[in-house]
Amino acid sequence: MTLPRRLILAAPALALGSAHAQTPGWTAASEYPATSIPGEGVTFFAEAATRRGVPVTAAPGAPDGYRSAAAFTALAQGRFAVVDAFSGSLNAVDPMFLLSSLPFLTASYADAARLRDLARPHYAAAAEKQGAALLWTTPWPPSGLWTKRPVxxxxxxxxxxxxxxxxxxxxxxxxxxxxxxxxSFAEVEARLESGALDAVLSSGDGGAGRRLWRWLPNFTIADYAWPISLAFASKTALAALPATGREAITAAAAETETRQWQAIEGRLAANQRTMRENNVAIHEPTDALRAALRQAAAGATTAWEAQAGDAGRAILAAYRR
Structure with missing residues (x-):
């Protein structure tokens, strides 16, 4: 379930001058670098909102030490008007946010999109309780293991x-x-530089953005999960906008959502080309490693269902039909 297409189509008719005249500048933050798909998302949204008369500045790369886990706190404190957050980092707020990163649940772009559609009302309701509004979602390419030695x-x-x-x-x-x-991804480089880490669970996308190959020249394709990031706006900041400004933000978010899910197609192949160009060895796991990971993950979904309750079980039941 995406934001209504009619809002995108109506956007050119918005009273751009009125929104711009009454709107202070907004900042949209992400802890991920500009070259990652969430980083591209905040940049695209900032351009789309500004074009519609609401000036927004994109701030990827963990501005002011921003972390995904602190997304709602950052909004409540007024540090940013919009934040992108890796969904699984918000599990302390609501276990529903862990859904997209459950192991071996999604195996493709289409799976990730279907799970997003089923869960979106729950993400929005959880955000509402935190004084935030869900704007758009961003898919990540599948997670794998970046390592010093082949795994x-x-x-x-x-x-x-x-x-x-x-x-x-x-x-x-x-x-x-x-x-x-x-x-958090913002902490990874320092740990790698100090030699305190041997490996990073991440997609090729986030890793490519941070140039993990400087320390970790191997990548094991695990197809562990197709997780998502979520972008939220402060409801206080939204309420301060004129009606035309709120419509502009909604339309820009809808356009960003469409762009992000289109951009993921072909992203995996492009990331792997970039990795190989930087001398990263890409490995297929043995059947034994696949089996070991699946066995280790066997209880994860059951444990999540216990936390998420009837709502979580209902989503999984609908997804598996």
């Missing part, structure tokens, strides 16, 4: 010091024998 078989995971992006990934990799911990 292709189960024993390669033993003791591996690996960064994960949420609690579920941490539990799964620990069950597989790794020494895993959740870290």
């Amino acid at each position: 292709t078989k189960p024993e390669d995971l033993q003791g591996l010091r690996v960064r994960t992006y949420d609690a579920t990934g941490t539990a799964v990799l620990r069950a597989a024998g790794a020494n895993a911990e959740v870290l």
Whole structure:
């Protein structure tokens, strides 16, 4: 379920001068670099909103130390008007935000889009409770393992010091024998520079943006998950806009949503080309490693259902039909 197309079509007719005249500048932040797909999203949104008369500045790359886990706090404090956040980082707010990064649940772009449609009302309701409005969603390419040494078989995971992006990934990799911990992407480079990490669970997209190949010249295709990022606006900031300004933000968000899900097509192949150009060795896991990861992940979905309750079980039941 995407934002209504009629809002996109109506956008050129908005009273642009009125919105611009009454609107202070907004900032849209992401912890991810400008070259990542969420970074591109905040840039695209800023241009689309500004074009419609609401001036927005894009701020990718963790401005002012911004982290996805602090998305709602940053909005409440007025640090930014719009934030992009990796969904799984918000599990402390609501377990529903972990849905898209459940292991081996989605296997394609189409799967990720269908799961998004089923979960979107719940994401919006959870944001509403935090004084925020859901603007758009961004798909990530599938997650894999960036590593110092090749990881292709189960024993390669033993003791591996690996960064994960949420609690579920941490539990799964620990069950597989790794020494895993959740870290925001903004913390990763310092840990790699100090030698405190051997591996990073991430897509080729985020990794390409941060140039992880400087420390981790191997990438194992795990097809672990197709997670998403979510973008939110402060409801206080929205309420301060004139009606034409709010319509402009809604239309810009709808246009961004469409752009982001179109941009993911072909992204995996492009990322892998960039990785190979930078001497990254891309590995297929052995059947034994695939089996070990799936076994380690066996309890993750059950544990999430216990947290998410009837609403979570209903989404999974509908998704699996």
